[in-house]
Amino acid sequence: MIGLEAPGSADWSRFHGSQYALLKDRTKLRAVVHAISFVLACVTLWGFAYPGSLAVWGIALAVAVTLTARDEMKLGDADVRTFTFDEMKRHAIGAAFKGFAWGFGIFLFAVMGGQSQLLMLWSIAALLILLTSASRYSAPLSSITFTLALGSCVFLASLVTLQLTLAAVILATTIFAAFGVVEGSRIALGARMSDTQMQEKTEVVSMLLREFEEGKADWLWQIDTRRRLSGVSPRFAFALGRATSEIEGQSFLQLISGDGWKTGQFPQSLHELADKIKRKENFSNLMVRVTIAGEHRWWELSGTPIMDEDGVYQGFRGVGSDVTEQRESSEKIAYLARYDTLTQLPNRLMLNESVAEALHYAEQWRTRCAFLMVDLDRFKAINDSLGHLVGDQMLAEVAGRIKAVMTEGELCGRLGGDEFAIVIRDASDRKRIEALARKVIARLSEPYLIENQVLYVGASIGSSIGPRDGRTVEELLRNADLALYRAKDAGGGEYFEYEPSLHAMAEEKRQLEFSLRGALEKQELLLHYQPVVDAYSETIVSFEALVRWNSREHGFISPGKFIPLAEDTRLIVPIGTWIMQEACREAAANWPEDVKVNINVSPEQLLEPDFVTVVVRALSHSGLDPKRLEIEVTESIFVRDADIARKALEQCMALGCSIALDDFGTGYSSLGYLRKLSFSTIKVDRSFVQGAAQNSRESLAIIRAVVAMAESLEMTTTAEGVENEEEAEMIRKLGCDKIQGFHFGRPMPPADVIKIFTRKAADEQRKIA
Structure with a gap:
């Protein structure tokens, strides 16, 4: 409080400088009070003291007051600059000198015989002490030094003159005055610190507000x-x-x-x-x-x-x-999070939310809701052949067509890729669901004019009804997906509702897939061979290798069931490699050199970068003449990456292998395929053969056209699915070169093939004999 020591958390110079700067305001008042006090002292001592001694005392007091006043005037800016301890000490010394000047004068006059005037002089001194405490509370050290200097001199004077009672009063007054100065200073300094801190906060707030405004x-x-x-x-x-x-x-x-x-x-x-x-x-x-x-x-x-x-x-x-x-x-981020940027339809997230709301509505009002999953047919072929730009334009138009058929309570969106979905909030009428599905299929099957090209795609739809087919979003979506798979398996362009049996089918498919992954290691796969004969001589010209699966867990599995599964899971690639190696080995080791082996190749195999390497490895390891290997492919290989497929087949032809086009007329038939690649054989699908056997004019016309085209292109033709002599005779008349079917032999194990060749050799030996 006094200023002799600065707290660690306080700014000593700042606070005490602001205190001492206040002294300037009352300097003149204190000088006037000192002058009046001196006049009172002179009146008290007049007639007793010599005028000369009073004059000397007055001069000493004037010098002390003047020096102190000069120092106080210099401290007027102490609040805006650095205030030093030396300045405070100098001012305290000046105050002490002033107090001593007063006290020493009173002491001398009291000792010189003015005992009777000492009480009056002490009264004047007490007035000065009170004035100092009141007017210099902001400079406690100076007030204390003045009080102690003046009080101690008067106290000594009272002791010397043996006025002990007065001495006790003087001592008590001086001590209490000093403590009063400290307490007053504490209060004043505390208030000053609060004012300063408040001023700081005000300045900070003002500054922040200015910055805020700017x-x-x-x-x-x-x-x-x-x-x-x-x-x-x-x-x-x-x-x-x-x-x-x-x-x-x-x-x-x-x-x-x-x-x-x-x-x-x-x-x-x-x-x-x-x-x-x-x-x-x-x-x-x-x-x-x-x-x-x-x-x-x-x-x-x-x-x-x-x-x-x-x-x-x-x-x-x-x-x-x-x-x-x-x-x-x-809002844009929220829109992008809930809407598809290509089609501007709700995306999977928003569809899931809509399904959840529809389920809640159905449970609340005891109704039903529906979820329809829409998948485009043949879209991938268009996207791969014409590019993603055309594919994106088609998806945008598909979205517009679906949205156009929506009515109140129906929401359509895009799940991703070429999959769309429809949510029906109130599906109490089941006929409404099927009618909407059929309408969407019909609308999406109409031709599309994109980039000056007329394109066609279809759609397959599967649906599930909530809460009957599921009480959660995940269950409804999964069950609609199962229904969609059934529609796709039916050939596309179909609509199916979910049935509980689909779960059993899906579980069976999952178990079959798991078993199929270990079929090669467990040696559960085997090859059967079906003969292909010359249409006129009925001699065997080749065998088609057909894979069979006899599972330890599931027994004999139909190729119609596990081959599509192998293609979906891409297990067809390692399985196809094994077929190529095993068929070539069997033909090279046990068949006559004039008999070929026909091996079906999946599009997934043909698009593998090392397909030709697989063929070369199979031929070299088995020792089979490349001319005895005929690779059978379907037209679907040209839908996906036609250039890669054509290049792979050309490399196989360069090895000496022949290429047969299987199932001609049932897929994406195009004469351009026949022009770009020199096939050795065109195989007529069994559906046309059976149609011709029933005198179908369309089937007969197609077979004749294929035969005529093959002859003009120097290709041979093979008719599949011939089951009796009448059909064989009909095929001969139509001009096919080769025949394949149950009439000439079912697919058989390798041992039965060897028996055929053994019997043929024995028959030839008997003829020679």
Whole structure:
């Protein structure tokens, strides 16, 4: 408090400098009081003391007061500069000198015989001590040194003159005066520190407010009890698009409501703001839609009511910022999170939410909802052959067609790829579900004109009904997917509802897939061979290798069941490699050199980068002449990466292998395939052979056309599915070169093939004999 020591957390120079700067304000008053006190002392001592001695005393006092006053005048700026301890010490010494000048004079006059005047002189001294304590509370060290110097001299004078009672009073007064100075200083310094800290906070707040106002997006606002703007800042005026003078005193709500102020049609957020102000409630980060110069904007406002000292409401003040850009960005992000950017339809996330809402609605009102999964047929072929740009345009048009058939309570969206979905909120009428599915299939099957090309795709749809087929979103989607698989397996362009049996089929498929993955290691696969004969001589010209699977867990599995599964899971690639190696080995080791082996190759195999290497390895390891290997492919290989497939087949032909086109006429038939690649054989599908056997004019015409085309291209023809002599004779008349079917032999194990050749050799030996 005195200033001899500075606390570690305080700024000694700052606080004491502000204290000592106050001395300048009362310097003249203290000088006048000292002069009056000296006059009173002279009156008391007049007639006893020599005038000369009084004059010397007066000069000494004048010098002491003058020096002290000069120091105090120099301390007038101590609050704005660094105040040093030396300055405080010098001022304290000056105060002590002044107190000693007073006390020594009183001491001399009392000792020289003025005992009777000592009480009056002490009264004058006590007045000076009181004055010092009152007027120099801000400089406690100087007040204490003055008090102690003056009090000790008068105390000694009372002791010397044997006025002990007076001495006790003087001693007590001096001590209590010194303690009073310390206590007064403590209170004054504490108040000064509080004022200084408050001033600092005010300056900081002002600085922050200035920085806040100078910011790019934030501003302050304030309204009075009538909701009129007051103290409008330039930044807020800029946000309102007006000059400060124009909007001062104007209605805040009217300025931000635009035309709504006349029509009474306000956004809900503006109603909420008005209610908050009306109820005098604090609010924070309130999003309000405002209209500024005819343009809709979004403001984020915070506010608090203004209360005076008596708790009377004075208005509102707060901060705000224009968050239109952030709001638009957030809305765009939210849109992208819930909508597909290509088709502008709801995406998987939003569809899942819609299904969940539909399920909740169905359970609440004891109704049903439906989920339809839509998958495009033949879209991949278009996407692969014409490119993703055309594919994207088609998906956008598909989305438009599906959306066009939607009615109330129906929502369509895109799950991803070429999969779409439809959610029906109220599906109590099952006929409505099927009617909508058939309508979507018909609409999507219509031709598309894209990039000056007429394109066709179809659609397959599977549906599930909630909560009958599932009480959760995952169950409904899974069951609709199972129904869709059934529609795809049926050839596409179909609609199926979910049935519980589909679960058993899916589980069976899963178990078959698991077993098929270990079939090669367990040696469960084997090859059977079906003969292909010359149509006229009926001699065997080749055998087609056909894979069979005899599972330890499931028994004998039909190729029609596990071959598609192997293609879906790409297990057909290692299985096809094994077939190639095993068939070539069997033909090279046990068959006559004039008999070929026909091996079917899946599109998945043909598109493998090392397919030709697999063929070369099989030929080299078995020692089979490449001319005895005929690779059979279907037209579907040209739909996916036709260039890769053609290049692989050309490399096989360069080795000496022949290529047969299987199932001609049942797939994506195009004469361009026959022109680009020199096939050795065209195989007529069994469906045409059976149709011709039933005198189908279309089937007969197709077979004749294929035969004529093959002859002109120097290719041979093979008819599949011949089951009796009548059909064989018909095929001969139609001009086919080779025949394959049960009439000449079913697929048989390798041992039976060897028996055929053994019997043939024996028959030839008997003929020679």
